[in-house]
Amino acid sequence: MRLRSLLFVPGDSERKFAKARDIGADVLILDLEDAVAPSMKDAARAQVSALLDDRSPRDWAFFVRVNPFDTGLTDDDLAAVVKPGLDGLLIPKANGAHDVVRIAETLDRLEAANGMEAGSVRIAVVATETPLAMFNLGSYTPAHPRLAALTWGAEDLAAAIGATGNKEEDGHWTDPYRLARSLCLYAAASAGVAPVDTLYANFRDPEGLEADCRRARRDGFTGRIAIHPDQVATINRCFSPSDEELAEARKIVAAFAAQPDAGTLGIDGKMYDIPHLKAAHRTLAAAGDTA
Template structure:
């Protein structure tokens, strides 16, 4: 999911052809306060064009504490919008408020109920950290949880959130991990946070490999140059697909077996479930 500043039609035009699965037109942090109204109008215009595309159109609205959330939604909820990214959410109650407004706006614009999905930045406030379990059971519109460290660091008064080697300090490892668990519990996509140094392709690739290993299925990008690396890293390799297919086929051939030996290794039902997920992602 590639962030695009909501006040830049030029950057949008470039991003639209870059290969991301979703573009997030940003009305929040990427837009200066003086440009918020103009950005909202531009994003609304881009959505109204409802062009043929192979990516999903998301908008990150401003959070509730700005008083701008519902005005943003009123402008952008129209045919052509696929989803909203909700920042600084404190838990599922905030998503229920968003969803109720979506019900009203979809009806007013002739959209089918439930057309607009919701992804949530779920760790940006201290209160949110205690409410990650509230997303289970998930709202029908909820499709993904992601996490963020910068706003959380500011909220708790941290002087830094990274170690000297670039790794997250412990409080933000906790935020990352709990977001992953919360997404898995809600059975929605866990999306890793952005990798800030967009010039460091090698570092991004290594971080994506670790992220996918841990269970994340994708991540946020902040620059078009990051998209190809992210797409490659979160897609299963040919070897992984072949291995997964071998496991699925073996269990299909012996449906009453709970454990099987394949090429000298033992596999059980958790391995089968993991293999099925690999094939689904492929």
């Protein structure tokens, strides 16, 4: 399952879903939480359940963002959407790995009841939306078998701590949110799951999105959430290795394969060691290349 571009789609809009399904995102996240008004929750749940019944071939993964536990809506969401066709869940406002365990126990029961392969529904977590969550990021290691990704969020965290804003005048995150971003990245790396960067809110700023995506990939994120279809192509491009990067990675892997007992090698006048080899393998894996 590739988690490079993850596009949110309101769960109560069949029109937006119809547009999104052909946009090229790796994952569509049908949203039952923030994108749906309280009065529309039941309708959105029924709509997403019906969409899952369409088993036409697709080249993207079907995720659903359920409502958080404190709403009292989570169990009804799960009962409606855990059925054949569902690939994963996005869990908002999680306080730690114990919330993954709680969701997973329900998934075990619902998968069995619906004739699904055990463990087939994966879990991604928005891991920084509450103050308590910030202290529990280490709890995701070792990773639950269903855990596929960790991402972070700033808006709910800002509201929870009483912040009046989360960006500097130049558009960069303020210190509390830079910390959340960094700790999410470390937590995902420690757990061995995909680190997914948060959304870029200004969907009319493609240049800003591209620059921010390139910074995110530089830092170690492997994908990003999108809130508008126009963002998907940029995200896909920025989080995909270039031809030059792939060529260099293949050269590094081939050189170490030719000298398996070497810890350091000179290639084209540069020195490479085992961390470079690991990075080369990650680059190739990001492109689906197993050379």
